[in-house]
Structure formats: C-alpha cells, structure tokens
Amino acid sequence: MTVTARRVHLAQRPVGLPDASTWSVRETRLDAPGEGEVLVKVTHLSLDPAMRGWLNDVKSYVPPVGVDEVMRAGGVGEVLESRDPRFSVGDPVSGMLGIADHAVVKADELTPIDLSVAGPATWLGALGMPGMTAWFGLFDVARLQDGDTVLVSGAAGAVGSVVGQLAKARGCTVVGIAGGPEKTAWLTDELGFDAAIDYRQGDLNRAIKEAAPKGVDVYFDNVGGETLDAALRNLRRGARIAICGAISTYNATEPVPGPANYMSLLVNRASMTGFLVFDYADRYGEAVEGMGAMIADGSLVAREHVVEGGVDAFPDTLLMLFSGANTGKLVLTV
Amino acid sequence: MTVTARRVHLAQRPVGLPDASTWSVRETRLDAPGEGEVLVKVTHLSLDPAMRGWLNDVKSYVPPVGVDEVMRAGGVGEVLESRDPRFSVGDPVSGMLGIADHAVVKADELTPIDLSVAGPATWLGALGMPGMTAWFGLFDVARLQDGDTVLVSGAAGAVGSVVGQLAKARGCTVVGIAGGPEKTAWLTDELGFDAAIDYRQGDLNRAIKEAAPKGVDVYFDNVGGETLDAALRNLRRGARIAICGAISTYNATEPVPGPANYMSLLVNRASMTGFLVFDYADRYGEAVEGMGAMIADGSLVAREHVVEGGVDAFPDTLLMLFSGANTGKLVLTV
Numbered sequence: 001m002t003v004t005a006r007r008v009h010l011a012q013r014p015v016g017l018p019d020a021s022t023w024s025v026r027e028t029r030l031d032a033p034g035e036g037e038v039l040v041k042v043t044h045l046s047l048d049p050a051m052r053g054w055l056n057d058v059k060s061y062v063p064p065v066g067v068d069e070v071m072r073a074g075g076v077g078e079v080l081e082s083r084d085p086r087f088s089v090g091d092p093v094s095g096m097l098g099i100a101d102h103a104v105v106k107a108d109e110l111t112p113i114d115l116s117v118a119g120p121a122t123w124l125g126a127l128g129m130p131g132m133t134a135w136f137g138l139f140d141v142a143r144l145q146d147g148d149t150v151l152v153s154g155a156a157g158a159v160g161s162v163v164g165q166l167a168k169a170r171g172c173t174v175v176g177i178a179g180g181p182e183k184t185a186w187l188t189d190e191l192g193f194d195a196a197i198d199y200r201q202g203d204l205n206r207a208i209k210e211a212a213p214k215g216v217d218v219y220f221d222n223v224g225g226e227t228l229d230a231a232l233r234n235l236r237r238g239a240r241i242a243i244c245g246a247i248s249t250y251n252a253t254e255p256v257p258g259p260a261n262y263m264s265l266l267v268n269r270a271s272m273t274g275f276l277v278f279d280y281a282d283r284y285g286e287a288v289e290g291m292g293a294m295i296a297d298g299s300l301v302a303r304e305h306v307v308e309g310g311v312d313a314f315p316d317t318l319l320m321l322f323s324g325a326n327t328g329k330l331v332l333t334v
Numbered sequence: 335m336t337v338t339a340r341r342v343h344l345a346q347r348p349v350g351l352p353d354a355s356t357w358s359v360r361e362t363r364l365d366a367p368g369e370g371e372v373l374v375k376v377t378h379l380s381l382d383p384a385m386r387g388w389l390n391d392v393k394s395y396v397p398p399v400g401v402d403e404v405m406r407a408g409g410v411g412e413v414l415e416s417r418d419p420r421f422s423v424g425d426p427v428s429g430m431l432g433i434a435d436h437a438v439v440k441a442d443e444l445t446p447i448d449l450s451v452a453g454p455a456t457w458l459g460a461l462g463m464p465g466m467t468a469w470f471g472l473f474d475v476a477r478l479q480d481g482d483t484v485l486v487s488g489a490a491g492a493v494g495s496v497v498g499q500l501a502k503a504r505g506c507t508v509v510g511i512a513g514g515p516e517k518t519a520w521l522t523d524e525l526g527f528d529a530a531i532d533y534r535q536g537d538l539n540r541a542i543k544e545a546a547p548k549g550v551d552v553y554f555d556n557v558g559g560e561t562l563d564a565a566l567r568n569l570r571r572g573a574r575i576a577i578c579g580a581i582s583t584y585n586a587t588e589p590v591p592g593p594a595n596y597m598s599l600l601v602n603r604a605s606m607t608g609f610l611v612f613d614y615a616d617r618y619g620e621a622v623e624g625m626g627a628m629i630a631d632g633s634l635v636a637r638e639h640v641v642e643g644g645v646d647a648f649p650d651t652l653l654m655l656f657s658g659a660n661t662g663k664l665v666l667t668v
Contacts, residue, residue, distance in 0.1 A: 255594060261592070267394050276601075
C-alpha cells in the first residue's frame, strides 16, 4: 500500500523561539513498506521540550534534525500494513514516527502498546518517554530513599507530575515548582503534593526554604536557570540533583549563566547528575509494569493536555511548552 | 608549664584578597594544659586555599573563624607537656594548632605522626589533609577506574600533584592544568603526567581537547571558574567530576558566574559531586598506609614549598596560594 503523508519538515534553524519560518508542511508519497517495515497511521504525537534541542546544529546525545528533514517526534498509531511478522494490521504501536500523519518505519523501532492498560495519549505520557524519564531519574539517578524531601521543577509537566506522584507513593515529602495558581492547586489538591510553589510569585529561594525548612534531599530539575540556583541554596547534606532538562534556557539567544551556587555541592557533599532516558531502554518494561499498576489502582494520575489539530497545528502547539500553557503531557492528535 | 604564644588573630574580615589589615599578631600567656590536654611547640604550619573560605561570615561546612579569634590552621609540632597518657614529651604530633608558635589542645584532637615515614612538612602535605583529599576524592568520589583519562586542575598544588600521581600509579592517562612553564614542566618531567596545560597560555578548551582527544573520564577540580567550564566541554560519557575547591573564585568581590556548560552533564550522563575530606576521617589510616608505602618506594613524589618565616610571615605567605607562587604543599615553618 502506498499513501500520501502530510509531514512537518524543518525549514530553517530557529534563533530563539521557533516560529512559522522554522517549519514547512509538505505532502509526500511514501514508498510502500519493505521487508521488515510497517506502515503506520499516526493518531497521536508527543510534543516534548527536548525537541527544541534537536533543532540546534550542535553535537549532543542525538544528531540534530537536519534542515529539510521531517521533524523528529514520538507518536502512537495503528498499523495499516505490516511486512514484519511481529505486527498485524490494526495493532496499536508507538515509536519515533515524526510529525506526520503516516509513517513507514522499521518494525525493530516500533513497540506494541496495550490500550486496555491506558489510552494512546497516556502511552506518550506516563507510560511513554516522560514516565520512563521520571521513573529512572527518580529511582536510579537520584536514588530516592524513604523519608526524602523531594523538590521537582516543571512539576505540572509530563515528567514532573509523575516524579512527584512516584515520590509521594513512596511516602516522601514532595514540593513542586510550577507556573501559576491553577497548576500549583492541581499539584496539591489533585496529585497530593505536600506543597507547590508558583515560581512567578516572589522569592523562589525563600519559598523553597519555607516549604522544605530542613532542606532538599532530591532535586529533580526540568527547568535549569534561576530555579536550579535556588534549589542549590536549599540542599540537605548528601542531596542528589538529577539533571533532566533546562527548559527555561532552551530558547535563549544570549549565553545563559550557569548555576552560581554550585559550590553548595561541596558544602553539602551533594551530587548533580545528568541522564538520558534512552540509556534505560532495556528496563522500560519494569517501569511500564509499575506505573500501569498505579494507574489501574488510581495511585497515579496520568494527565494529558490533548490538542486536536493535526500536523498543521504542530508549530503553534509546540510553543505551549515554552509559555507553560500545558498541564500534564502535551499531545497533538492527528 | 606556661608559655607565651605568638599567634595570628583575625582582626577583620577581608573583602577580596586578605591584606595587612586582616590580621593582628599578638602574644598571649597560655594557661598550662589541663587534664586531657597537651602543650605543643608548633614547628610547621599548613597553608591551604580553604583558609580563605573560613574568613567569610557565611554558613558553610565549618563555622567561620570569628573576628579576634586565632586563625584556624593545621600544624605539626612537638609535645612540650602532656596531661594525657597517649602523649609524651617530645612526641611529634599533628592537629589543628592554629597560626601560633605554641598551642594547648585537647589530646583527642591530636594525631601522633611517624617521622621515620616522612618529614614533618610531608605530614601536612601528602600524608596530611591534602593527601587525604586527593586519595578519597579520586578513589571514592570520582570512582577512578582502570583506563580512565584524568584531568586535574591546580595540578602543581598540594592536592592536585598527589591526585595526578595516584592516577598514574593506577595506570591512567593524566593531564594536569597549572600556571606557568615551570609547573607544567615539573608535572610532566618529574611526576610523570602524560600532559600538562599552562592555563595562562591560550585557549584552555582547545588545549584540553588536544591533550585528551577522546574526552575526560574524571575531572578533579580545585579551581572552578573558567577551568571548570572548559572541563565540562570535554567530558566523556559517564564522566565523574569531583568538586574539591574553587580557588579561582575565593577572593572574588563580584558575583562569580556558575559553570555555563553544566548541561554537558546531561549529554554525557556525567556527574559532579562535592566532598569534604573530614567525612573520611575514620579511613585516613588506609590512605596514610597506601601513600606512605608509595613515598618509600619512590612512586609518589611528596613536594613541599617550605617558607621559613615564623607566624609573622603568615599574612604574606598565605597570598602565595592565590598568586600561584607555590609548587606543591605550602608550609610555613615556625
């Protein structure tokens, strides 16, 4: 079978925030899937802060998206045609499908998903990369211990909201940092966080000190910038910082200062460790099993912010991540 | 026995580099040692970068030295009178004796030293705090592995020179960063470093890249500032940074920017960990044994930069640490 795919390509590299000139929407007739390949009808696309990094022409953990290439993205869809025995027509799958309504991908790079466990958007959120990031970042990188006080930034986002709930389920004290009263109310009232700080209000350092007067054992950082510096001022002895992202800096057009308070690591015998979820790929199963069970018993709220707009809505929807307009995992339906 | 001690007190807290107004030299009649105390004639004083931090009125890992108090310092000396069964007249000892020619201290806070293993100045260097710092920072904090490429800053200093030699003894590739051609020549020619970079010459990032083209597995940081940032640009996957000090920033009178390249920790799944040698006090014995044996068989060069001047020379001698005038452990004889 051959189909025409509507896809979003990188037209030129952005400086600062991406805008209309960054992207071009094109229709392309796809080759029929070859041996070992699968044609997927894309239904849901994952929009992630990391996408901004993929647009920069710098050496990083993955090559940048090339100019004229289809924008890289995780997605969920349904098999339309399979040339691999592991997949059948109609199977729900997830994988790196790109910003596209149809994709031909190698079967090796697709994962079957079970829609009886959770809906497709959740397979891009709590049961997808963000959930995996939260699970391994918190348990492996930050080495969560019973009784820890956990601070998480971007707490109302896809990763942060799972981090906080996993730590609460372990009986820890959890403080979230998010933007605006609606998000902070959601964190404390719906997700059970012990405290939530609106970083747009007042003195962040003081707010952390009030919420965690004995200091922070684990800081899970999604935003970087001044928030990281404020967290560094509030470490407890032996604290572990997991560096997951730095969304506050991704669109900067001027050099961004580093964390001036890093010597707090010495005073507090603390560590700051970066990680990438892909390194845990062979252990995703344990996280999916653990969080699938928590979703089933109601102890994990998996929230997605679903925008229905198709691939043409990608450029505008992506910007919601950087203005903080989304609560929970940002998903674009196709 | 009572003696009159000549001691250096903190007269006022310095802004920037300490100067004559920071200190006052006073003579004080000491009380005779009480039960469990020892009177020590001080012979050698340890001058350390950390001293600068002790002068600031901020919360840190130890309380600051109070104005009018005797300046805190490690030292070595000889017992003049003992009111404790563990020490006898004439015993060589080390401990926190302060900048003084005589001190009465609790026997619990003194350590006997064996001058047949090494001379008194070495007990303040490779077999003292700097050596302990190098040993536990490299093996425990940075978790040195066979085959690692190790980068160390302040490499001609008391800690850095031991770090590099310990890593060489383990068969690692070692690159040192120091100031000036004499120091770099000493590192490569006398200590066996694989390469040494003069940070005062040219582009530090490029120099590290040339000396360690595959990147750095361990960075042992004694200086902070731009050097830390350059090291961050040259990490290898899974790198460990041990934060031991930041001498380049200790006398700053303006806020010092943090390490702008810290997101390299994420790209390289790397960690940055602060530590304090005091936490390893119950394991100093293993390090003294290990390094004592290395000194005996010639595989560890313990070099001290000994200034003969007495306590009155302390204010000027201390500044040698910040101008980089010393090579090896800076010791002041009394």
